[in-house]
Amino acid sequence: MSPAGDATVVRDTELPATTSMDDIFSSVAASSASNAWAVGGYDDSQLTLTGHWNGTSWKLVPSPKSPPWAVGDYIAPNGDLTLTERWNGTKWHVVPSPSK
16 A cells, blocks of 8 residues: 555556666556656666656657756654755755754
């Protein structure tokens, strides 16, 4: 069961084919059985790799041209806090978020 109490369905499926065995999908998120996104990176460059599941099959899609953002959380002494970072083309930088 998910934290919301909804049944979680796991489906075994192939991710979209890429150009190299070193290309990696590192995260998948789905809002429904017919809308899922997988993101990662091409091993030989700093380009992002993005795939979309439409309920039937995966398709590689163009990644945004703007610098990527990453959002998550971390455990601090006073509880979980939001972690927001932005890539400037060279390295990641922490960006202030509402929980900081």
